[in-house]
Amino acid sequence: MNTARDLIIYYFSGTGNSKQVALWWAEATLKKGIAARVVDITTVTNPNSLEINSDSLMLIVSPTHGFNYPxxxxxFIRRLPRGKNLVVLANTRAGLKIGRFITPGLSGITFMLSAILLLSKGYKLGGLISFDMPSNWLSIHPALSAESANYIFHSMQQKVQRYADKLFDGQSVFPALRDLIQDLLISPVAIGYYLAGRFFLAKSFYASNACTSCGLCEKNCPLHAIKKSRKRPYWTFRCESCMKCMNSCPQEAIQTTHGLWVLLFGLTFLIMGLLQPILADYYRTFAGKLALFTLILLALVAILYPIQYVLIKNRRINAAITYMSLTFYKFWGRYRCK
Ligand SMILES: Cc1cc2nc3c(=O)[nH]c(=O)nc-3n(C[C@H](O)[C@H](O)[C@H](O)COP(=O)(O)O)c2cc1C
Structure with missing residues (x-):
C-alpha cells in the first residue's frame, strides 16, 4: 500500500483534457479515503516557494505538445523547490478512435526531460502514464466527432481508475516505458518543435471577419499570450498553441492560416535558392540546410505576421485569407471537452 497521506495534482490544460484527467485522479484518490488537491499550474506565480509536505504524493498532468510537455x-517543473517526494508524471496525448480501438499518441521526450529535471532536484519517480484523450490539435486535423470523443473519455476514465488502484496498492505504474523506442526515435522532432516549431504555430492564428471583439480569447488565454489592438486579437510569441482560444471562441472566428502557410513555405524555399551561392557552406549538410530554412521561416513569420495583422482589418483581404483556412469550413469543426 502506498503510504502517501495525500495527493497533490498539478495540471496544465489548454482545452480541458488534462484538467479532466486531473479531476478523475482526484475522484479515484478520494474514493480510497486519501485526500486530494487539484492545482492549475498557471495560478502558481512562484513554484519555487510552494510548500509541499515531504510525505505528499505528487502527480503532474499536462498535454503533450510537439512530443514534449509544453x-x-x-x-513549472524546473522552478519547483528541491524535494524528496514521490512524483507520478502523466501526459495526455492525441487519441483517435478507429473502430473499437483508440490509437495512441506520441510522447517523445515528454517524460525523459521532466524525469531528469525532477531527479536532479531530489524527487523520486513514482510512475509514468499516458492518457490518450481526444486530440485537440485542430491546426492540423478536423475535430473528432462527439461520439468518438465520448468513447475515448469513457475508456480513459477507466484507465485512471485502474492506475489509481495500482498506485495505491503499491504496484508499479510505469506503462509509458513500453513506448520508449518510438519516443527515442521521434526525439529529434521534439527538440526541433521546442526550439522553433512552436513559434511558427503560434503565429498561425488570426481572427476572421466573424470576430465580435468580445475579448473572451484574450481573457481566457492561460498564458496571457493574446493582446488586443484596435479590438482585434493579436497572438504574441508567448502563445503555446494550446488551442483554447480556437476551440472556445463562441463565433468560431479564430482560424489557422493554412493558405498562407503554403505561401510562406514557398517564399522560404525561394529565399533559400537565392542565398545558396552566398552561403554554399551551409548547404553541404542536411543539418545546415534545416537550420537555415528554420531561421528564414521564423524571420519571415516575425516580419509578416504584424503586416498580416494590419491587412486583415480590410474585410476583403480577411475573407480571402479565411477561404484558404481549412478551419473555416464546417466539416472541420471544433473540439470541446465535455
Ligand atoms: C500544439 C499541439 C501539439 C500537440 N502535439 C502532440 C504530440 O506531440 N503528441 C500527441 O500525442 N498529442 C499531441 N497533441 C494533442 C494533445 O496533446 C492532446 O489532445 C491533449 O489531450 C490536449 O490536452 P488539453 O485539452 O489538456 O490541452 C498536440 C496538441 C497541440 C495543440
Missing part, C-alpha cells in the same frame, strides 16, 4: 509545464 514550455509552461517544463518551466
Amino acid at each position: 514550455p509552461v509545464t517544463i518551466r
Whole structure:
C-alpha cells in the first residue's frame, strides 16, 4: 500500500483534457479515503516557494505538445523547490478512435526531460502514464466527432481508475516505458518543435471577419499570450498553441492560416535558392540546410505576421485569407471537452 497521506495534482490544460484527467485522479484518490488537491499550474506565480509536505504524493498532468510537455509545464517543473517526494508524471496525448480501438499518441521526450529535471532536484519517480484523450490539435486535423470523443473519455476514465488502484496498492505504474523506442526515435522532432516549431504555430492564428471583439480569447488565454489592438486579437510569441482560444471562441472566428502557410513555405524555399551561392557552406549538410530554412521561416513569420495583422482589418483581404483556412469550413469543426 502506498503510504502517501495525500495527493497533490498539478495540471496544465489548454482545452480541458488534462484538467479532466486531473479531476478523475482526484475522484479515484478520494474514493480510497486519501485526500486530494487539484492545482492549475498557471495560478502558481512562484513554484519555487510552494510548500509541499515531504510525505505528499505528487502527480503532474499536462498535454503533450510537439512530443514534449509544453514550455509552461517544463518551466513549472524546473522552478519547483528541491524535494524528496514521490512524483507520478502523466501526459495526455492525441487519441483517435478507429473502430473499437483508440490509437495512441506520441510522447517523445515528454517524460525523459521532466524525469531528469525532477531527479536532479531530489524527487523520486513514482510512475509514468499516458492518457490518450481526444486530440485537440485542430491546426492540423478536423475535430473528432462527439461520439468518438465520448468513447475515448469513457475508456480513459477507466484507465485512471485502474492506475489509481495500482498506485495505491503499491504496484508499479510505469506503462509509458513500453513506448520508449518510438519516443527515442521521434526525439529529434521534439527538440526541433521546442526550439522553433512552436513559434511558427503560434503565429498561425488570426481572427476572421466573424470576430465580435468580445475579448473572451484574450481573457481566457492561460498564458496571457493574446493582446488586443484596435479590438482585434493579436497572438504574441508567448502563445503555446494550446488551442483554447480556437476551440472556445463562441463565433468560431479564430482560424489557422493554412493558405498562407503554403505561401510562406514557398517564399522560404525561394529565399533559400537565392542565398545558396552566398552561403554554399551551409548547404553541404542536411543539418545546415534545416537550420537555415528554420531561421528564414521564423524571420519571415516575425516580419509578416504584424503586416498580416494590419491587412486583415480590410474585410476583403480577411475573407480571402479565411477561404484558404481549412478551419473555416464546417466539416472541420471544433473540439470541446465535455
Ligand atoms: C500544439 C499541439 C501539439 C500537440 N502535439 C502532440 C504530440 O506531440 N503528441 C500527441 O500525442 N498529442 C499531441 N497533441 C494533442 C494533445 O496533446 C492532446 O489532445 C491533449 O489531450 C490536449 O490536452 P488539453 O485539452 O489538456 O490541452 C498536440 C496538441 C497541440 C495543440
